Amino acid sequence: MKKKIAVLPGDGIGNEITKEAVKALKAVADVFDHEFEFEYGLIGAEAIEKEEDPFPWETERLCKSSDAILFGAIGDPKYDQDPNAKVRPEQGLLKMRSALGLFANVRPTVSYPILFEHSPLKNELLKDVNFLVYRELTSGVYFGKPSGRSEDGEHAYDTILYSKEEITRIARMAFESAKSRKKRLTLVDKANVMATSRLWRATVADLSKDYPEVTVEFMFVDKAAMKIITDPGHFDVILTENLFGDILTNEASVIAGSMGLIPSASLGSEFKLFGPIHGSYPGGAGKNKANPIASILSAAMMLEMAFGAKAESRLIVSAVEEAMNHGIVTEDLESEKFYTTEQVGDAIAALINSDKMIDFNTVTII
Ligand code: IPM
Ligand code: MN
Secondary structure, three states, X not given: OEEEEEEEEEOOOHHHHHHHHHXXXXXXXXXXXXXXXXXXXXXXXXXXXXXOOOOOHHHHHHHHOOOXXXXXXOOOHHHHXXXXXXXXXXXXXXXXXXXXXXXXXXXXXXXXXXXXXXXXXXXXXXXOOEEEEEEEOOOHHHOOOOOEEOOOOOOEEOOOOOOHHHHHHHHHHHHHHXXXXXXXXXXXXXXXXXXXXXXXXXXXXXXXXXOOOOEEEEEEHHHHHHHHHHOHHHOOEEEEOHHHHHHHHHHHHOOOOOHHHOEEEEEOOOOEEEEEOOOOOHHHOOOOOOOOHHHHHHHHHHHHHOOOOHHHHHHHHHHHHHHHHOOOOOOOOOOOOOOOHHHHHHHHHHHHOOOOOEEXXXXXXX
16 A cells, blocks of 8 residues: 655644654554655644744645645644734644545544543543544634624624534534444534524434434533543444534543543545644653654554554554553653653554564663
């Protein structure tokens, strides 16, 4: 298999973590005799500095000419502290999602037994937690017009707008996914208050006729926020709109023990992007301490969802699990004996490449 992968490291720790994901992909390519070509592009604060645009045209062209995109992180405190900044790195993310039509954001929550002690939830709640959130990504309040301030500055407004078509295309993906899993789909909304939520319900209820094997459940977002914490094992596939999905996926991410573990896929009808759900962690940038696992697992999602390479994807996931089982983790997961970003990435790459041996005591690759 020959594939071109666009790599957009972005800001903060983006460089360090995507480097480790590329390492894992190269190890997979070695084992399976694939050819992956990596081409790098600018996004976020770095792109503003060099090109005055957080998602420059060259980056868009690179993404559109690649088979998949590996994304790092976006965000720089310089812009967060400047309320007058005209362009912000995050605009690059929204522009990219929209330009590439990445309408479905898939974020998994899996609880690894080895990390139970890191989860704020009680152990008995963590058994068998494995759910996916399908978050709508290119519409809703993030893109709804009008949005702004009244002339006198006394009022502000945002618009949530959804069309049946926008709901249908992501709902179909979520139904298909549920069909291949535990066959339960939970639509999270606020249909008791919002008209858009009622359109989501009606549309999903209609579609459910095409998927008789999938059990559909409707849940208000306030109840879902509680249930994710009190009974996370209940869920299989959650489908929700942009803003609710943003909030609930952050909530769900703490269940696994660290945000540094959660990968994601952003899918459209033409392009597919993969990257961690965490931000740019500016405090950790350049310190070789950020957790590369979310980025490495994003590479695993890429192999499966963009290239249909299941065995390759599985190999990365089991290498990650093995590294964690041997305590080869970064500081966020282990305060006493921890390893650097690079060491964790090296160990995972060595575990992928069965020709190499690893001494787990010293994390030396032999
Ligand atoms: C995310 C982020 C973004 C979002 C921000 C940075 C605009 O929080 O990817 O979840 O809200 O979508
Ligand atoms: Mn978010």
